[in-house]
Amino acid sequence: MAEFWKATEAENRYVLVLRKLQTALVFAGKSEMDAGTNPYQDTQLLIELRNRLVHFRPAWQDTDAPAKFGKKLLERVPQSRLLDANSASDWSIRALGSGCAWWASCGSLG
Secondary structure (H helix, E strand, O other), X not given: OHHHHHHHHHOOOOOOHHHXXXXXXXXXXXXXXXXXXXXXXXXXXXXXXHHHHHOOOOOOOOOXXXXXXXXXXXXXXXXXXXXXOOOOOOHHHHHOOHHHHHHHHHOOOO
C-alpha cells in the first residue's frame, strides 16, 4: 500500500481521496464502501466543502434556487442559533458554524 501511495505521488498521478480510501480497504482485505450510502456520501460532501472553501471561485447564484451542493449540506448541518430561525442562509454561512464542525468531525447529528 505504501508503494502505491509513493508511486502516485512520485509520478504526479492524481488519485482522488475517496479512491485512495477505497484502494486502502481493498489492500486491507476489506470490501469497498458503497458509494451510494454513508459514510461515503458524507465524506464526499465534506471533501467538496473543503475544496469550495479552500479553492473559492466567485460565481453567480440565484438566491431563489440553491445549488444541489447547498441543499445537500443544509440537510446535514443545523441552522446556527445566531441566525434568525426563518433565515434562509447561504450554505457558506452554515459551513462556518459549530453545527458544520460537529457534522464534519462526528457525522450525523440525528
